[in-house]
Amino acid sequence: MNCNLLTWTVFTPMAGALAILFVPRENKGAVRTIGTAAAAVSFLISLALLAGFDTGGSASGLQFVEKWDWIPTFNIQYYLGVDGLSLPLMLLTTLLTLVSLIFSFSIEERVKEYWFWFLVLDAGMLGVFCAMDLILFYVFWELCLVPMYFLIGIWGGPKKEFAAIKFFLYTLFGSVFMLLGILALYFNTTPHTFDMIEMARQAAANPLWLPERFQILVFLAFYLAFAIKVPAFPFHTWLPLAHVEAPTAVSVILAGVLLKMGGYGLLRVSYSILPWGFKWFLPALVVIAFIGIVYGALCSMAQTDLKKMVAYSSVNHMGYCLLGIAAVNATGFSGAMLQMVAHGLITGALFLLVGVLYDRAHTRDISAFGGLGVRVPLYTGIMMTTAFASLGLPGLAGFWGEFMAFLGAFQRFPLWTILSVAGLLVTAAFFLRMIQKIFLGPLNVKWSDLQEINARELAAVLPLTALTVLIGVWPKLALDLMNPTINHMIKTLEPLFK
Amino acid sequence: MALESLQLLYPEILLSALALILLAADLWIPPRHGRALFHFGMLAAGLTLAMLGLSYPAAAGASSASALWVADPLSLFFKVIVLVTTVMTLLLSLDYPLPSEHLGSFSALVLFATLGMMLLVSATDLLLIFLSLELVSISSFILTGFHRGDLKSSEGAIKYFLIGAFSSAIMVYGISLFYGAAGTTSLTGLHLEMTPMLLFSLMLLVVGFGFKASIAPFHLWVPDAYEGAPTPVTLFLSVAPKVAALAAMLRVFLHLLPASGVELAGIFSFLAMLTMTVGNFTAIFQTNVKRMLAYSSIAQAGYMLIGFVAGGQKGIEGVLMYSLVYLFMNLGAFAVAIVIGNQESYELDAYDGLAKRHLPMALLMTFFLLSLAGIPPLGGFVAKFYVFAAAIEARLYVLAVVGVLNSVVSVYYYMLIAYHMFFKPARTDKPINTGLYLTCGLTVAALGVFLLGLYPDPFILTVKASAVMAGPHVASAAPARVPAAAGR
Numbered sequence: 001m002n003c004n005l006l007t008w009t010v011f012t013p014m015a016g017a018l019a020i021l022f023v024p025r026e027n028k029g030a031v032r033t034i035g036t037a038a039a040a041v042s043f044l045i046s047l048a049l050l051a052g053f054d055t056g057g058s059a060s061g062l063q064f065v066e067k068w069d070w071i072p073t074f075n076i077q078y079y080l081g082v083d084g085l086s087l088p089l090m091l092l093t094t095l096l097t098l099v100s101l102i103f104s105f106s107i108e109e110r111v112k113e114y115w116f117w118f119l120v121l122d123a124g125m126l127g128v129f130c131a132m133d134l135i136l137f138y139v140f141w142e143l144c145l146v147p148m149y150f151l152i153g154i155w156g157g158p159k160k161e162f163a164a165i166k167f168f169l170y171t172l173f174g175s176v177f178m179l180l181g182i183l184a185l186y187f188n189t190t191p192h193t194f195d196m197i198e199m200a201r202q203a204a205a206n207p208l209w210l211p212e213r214f215q216i217l218v219f220l221a222f223y224l225a226f227a228i229k230v231p232a233f234p235f236h237t238w239l240p241l242a243h244v245e246a247p248t249a250v251s252v253i254l255a256g257v258l259l260k261m262g263g264y265g266l267l268r269v270s271y272s273i274l275p276w277g278f279k280w281f282l283p284a285l286v287v288i289a290f291i292g293i294v295y296g297a298l299c300s301m302a303q304t305d306l307k308k309m310v311a312y313s314s315v316n317h318m319g320y321c322l323l324g325i326a327a328v329n330a331t332g333f334s335g336a337m338l339q340m341v342a343h344g345l346i347t348g349a350l351f352l353l354v355g356v357l358y359d360r361a362h363t364r365d366i367s368a369f370g371g372l373g374v375r376v377p378l379y380t381g382i383m384m385t386t387a388f389a390s391l392g393l394p395g396l397a398g399f400w401g402e403f404m405a406f407l408g409a410f411q412r413f414p415l416w417t418i419l420s421v422a423g424l425l426v427t428a429a430f431f432l433r434m435i436q437k438i439f440l441g442p443l444n445v446k447w448s449d450l451q452e453i454n455a456r457e458l459a460a461v462l463p464l465t466a467l468t469v470l471i472g473v474w475p476k477l478a479l480d481l482m483n484p485t486i487n488h489m490i491k492t493l494e495p496l497f498k
Numbered sequence: 499m500a501l502e503s504l505q506l507l508y509p510e511i512l513l514s515a516l517a518l519i520l521l522a523a524d525l526w527i528p529p530r531h532g533r534a535l536f537h538f539g540m541l542a543a544g545l546t547l548a549m550l551g552l553s554y555p556a557a558a559g560a561s562s563a564s565a566l567w568v569a570d571p572l573s574l575f576f577k578v579i580v581l582v583t584t585v586m587t588l589l590l591s592l593d594y595p596l597p598s599e600h601l602g603s604f605s606a607l608v609l610f611a612t613l614g615m616m617l618l619v620s621a622t623d624l625l626l627i628f629l630s631l632e633l634v635s636i637s638s639f640i641l642t643g644f645h646r647g648d649l650k651s652s653e654g655a656i657k658y659f660l661i662g663a664f665s666s667a668i669m670v671y672g673i674s675l676f677y678g679a680a681g682t683t684s685l686t687g688l689h690l691e692m693t694p695m696l697l698f699s700l701m702l703l704v705v706g707f708g709f710k711a712s713i714a715p716f717h718l719w720v721p722d723a724y725e726g727a728p729t730p731v732t733l734f735l736s737v738a739p740k741v742a743a744l745a746a747m748l749r750v751f752l753h754l755l756p757a758s759g760v761e762l763a764g765i766f767s768f769l770a771m772l773t774m775t776v777g778n779f780t781a782i783f784q785t786n787v788k789r790m791l792a793y794s795s796i797a798q799a800g801y802m803l804i805g806f807v808a809g810g811q812k813g814i815e816g817v818l819m820y821s822l823v824y825l826f827m828n829l830g831a832f833a834v835a836i837v838i839g840n841q842e843s844y845e846l847d848a849y850d851g852l853a854k855r856h857l858p859m860a861l862l863m864t865f866f867l868l869s870l871a872g873i874p875p876l877g878g879f880v881a882k883f884y885v886f887a888a889a890i891e892a893r894l895y896v897l898a899v900v901g902v903l904n905s906v907v908s909v910y911y912y913m914l915i916a917y918h919m920f921f922k923p924a925r926t927d928k929p930i931n932t933g934l935y936l937t938c939g940l941t942v943a944a945l946g947v948f949l950l951g952l953y954p955d956p957f958i959l960t961v962k963a964s965a966v967m968a969g970p971h972v973a974s975a976a977p978a979r980v981p982a983a984a985g986r
Binding site: 021025070071072073074110112113135138139142143145146149150153154160161164165168169172173176177179180183184186187 | 853854857858861864868873874875879883886887890891895898899902903905906909910913916917920921954955958959962
């Protein structure tokens with residue numbers, strides 16, 4: 001029983017995008033209806049995936065597999081499948097896309113193009129998480145770049161053009177090296193293949209299935225692409241600009257999904273296929289994670305612009321994710337995966353909430369507000385919950401990922417883990433400062449007629465908040481999806497990383 | 499033997515006969531009916547295509563005709579590409595404001611140039627190579643200057659002519675030295691020793707080919723000639739002579755000379771890197787779309803050279819694949835350029851706000867440009883994939899890295915056009931009118947770019963079947979490949 005559910009999930013948005021092209025541009029209503037419907041259908045199908053997903057202990061392999069020849073001459077396949085790494089991120093993608101699109105109803109300018117690019121982007125992201133052929137993976141990976149360029153460049157803030165091209169060139173710079181890495185892998189496998197699962201199988205059987213030096217070189221080629229996406233220090237400099245200039249819904253997708261492609265790639269490709277290269281790089285990776293955590297937090301602390309603060313906090317949060325990956329044990333990997341999901345939900349919500357405030361106040365200067373808690377209590381409540389989740393308060397989703405990442409990493413790199421804890425303190429500090437300056441204290445009279453968050457915005461934010469709380473009190477929900485796959489991944493390469 | 503193989507020459511004979519008729523018809527047909535001659539020219543190229551199919555019965559492997567030239571799958575492939583380019587050039591010319599007189603000569607010249615290229619891709623003798631190159635060049639000089647009243651057109655033609663004549667002279671000198679070293683101008687059945695004189699003569703030949711294929715540092719005529727020429731001619735020049743010259747280079751430098759004991763691929767590695775880099779970095783600073791596409795076409799020649807340097811079966815296939823894709827994406831980009839140029843100008847500013855004025859056109863242009871940049875899932879990606887795969891297989895890592903870095907650079911200026919189309923406000927809201935023929939051209943280009951990107955397998959199989967050259971087999975007589983100094 002397969003029904004090609006994955007193809008449907010990935011290509012429903014694409015079909016929606018194509019349909020939108022044939023709608024006259026004046027008919028904004030039809031564009032929005034088609035777009036929302038496509039995203040909603042894709043979301044529902046992904047829920048069907050979740051319902052049909054086998055989480056039994058033995059179900060570590062791919063499910064919902066679809067495999068056809070695409071370019072047989074090069075042994076390139078249309079090969080889709082999901083396992084515990086893919087499925088949570090696919091669910092996150094369909095959900096965040098849907099809520100971002102609901103939030104995007106307020107976009108009035110060039111509606112047709114906006115929805116077209118957004119849905120193409122959605123298809124690209126979904127494809128990345130379920131493609132199991134490296135070329136297909138690369139095609140989807142690149143498919144995310146172009147829509148993002150237009151989304152930032154047309155509907156973004158004051159420096160949008162520069163932000164758009166910087167994002168495009170920066171990420172492309174990384175991914176072309178990935179292409180070379182993919183080709184190098186192809187010509188060094190027997191028989192020549194782009195099949196990730198087959199490569200991972202060979203690597204599991206013998207971690208030195210490719211010569212040491214070769215693995216290191218190819219690892220670095222892939223790492224460049226993934227590190228830029230994550231973004232890991234020192235390749236994070238595109239992020240603040242892109243996140244801040246992008247329109248709200250696009251920031252949500254950037255932070256919520258695009259960054260995860262890097263972490264996902266590290267686990268799916270770098271660890272599984274190039275274990276020796278991964279091992280060689282581990283000591284550097286933990287330092288990079290540490291720098292990301294502390295430096296990201298400090299940068300966040302220094303911001304006066306609310307959106308910039310959230311943007312830099314992403315560097316910090318993805319640092320936890322890298323820390324968990326550097327742990328190379330089940331706890332660490334689960335922590336990293338959970339952190340990715342949680343960060344997607346929480347930061348997605350934070351960007352939406354910042355957008356809500358900005359739409360009303362037309363400023364994001366943290367010091368410009370004060371005492372909003374009195375004026376907009378509902379908004380304040382949601383924002384505070386989300387901020388607490390982001391700083392890792394136990395009981396909310398952010399806590400478990402960070403906790404498990406630290407727990408896992410402590411076993412391998414105690415010193416760096418302890419040093420990284422400093423990041424937690426700073427994160428707490430800047431979120432609390434933000435809450436204090438914006439929501440507490442006497443009401444700044446300038447904002448005495450600020451409007452409360454409206455129904456459409458609530459519809460976009462509340463699902464994320466609800467999931468944040470749900471995963472916070474019951475993390476098993478998410479962990480059960482991931483654990484069989486992660487345990488299997490760890491077990492197969494255990495001797496190498498002892 | 500002679501008469502049997504004559505039928506392999508039927509397509510060329512047919513084409514020259516029809517071109518001559520066209521030239522004569524120009525005297526009798528009044529200018530107001532001149533456009534009918536374009537249709538006749540397209541018909542002639544179409545008939546030649548059909549004849550090509552007929553004269554290769556069942557595509558029975560490689561068949562040699564004489565010591566002067568061969569008809570083999572490789573030449574067939576490039577002849578088809580050249581003829582399709584010719585048809586598309588004449589098609590686009592129908593919607594392009596050319597001077598109303600001598601339209602028959604225009605078509606005839608395009609056909610003569612085509613004839614030259616058809617001979618060029620088959621030639622195995624340096625003299626025939628030279629003659630066919632001259633046929634291409636002289637026709638192209640006149641075509642470039644076809645806007646007689648326009649100073650830029652004349653300037654481009656004169657520059658093209660001067661540099662072209664100069665390069666022809668260098669080539670002849672090379673050929674004469676080669677004759678001195680080898681005792682013949684034929685390239686088949688030789689056993690050569692590498693002497694300084696031979697090496698020098700080969701260098702001169704490389705220079706001669708380099709001019710035609712617009713390989714840096716012999717590319718200086720390109721921007722002015724491309725900018726001045728009527729835009730359909732620019733399209734023609736940017737595709738047909740370039741791929742034909744590359745095909746001839748494939749035959750000479752990767753097949754015939756290695757079979758006679760001479761291996762030259764090393765210097766091409768350097769030329770490939772230089773060509774890509776010069777083309778891309780100069781394109782960044784252009785404000786005229788024709789000039790930008792001119793430099794882009796130089797860079798594209800550099801990517802094709804990657805396949806050339808990688809050599810081997812995969813490298814040759816890469817060049818073929820790239821030529822095929824390049825035809826469609828350049829056709830698309832120039833077709834849009836003609837649409838905008840007809841109504842506004844060829845300056846970048848003319849593209850301001852095109853997305854608001856005509857969204858499908860802006861999207862198509864974006865796709866053509868992204869394809870040129872090699873972004874999947876478009877045809878250009880498959881082409882780049884092929885040449886980079888060849889480079890990686892041949893362990894030319896430095897060359898591959900330089901190649902991909904260049905693709906990143908190229909995205910900047912390709913996206914500069916997208917920036918004008920999508921990010922800038924429109925300066926007028928005059929509607930964009932696309933002519934019927936331009937629409938045809940755009941449709942063909944779009945189909946090609948998407949089909950080649952999404953379902954390339956049939957084309958890859960064609961390319962594989964076509965990367966076969968007649969004559970001495972390299973495998974048996976091949977010397978050990980001298981490792982290239984650069985790029986390894």
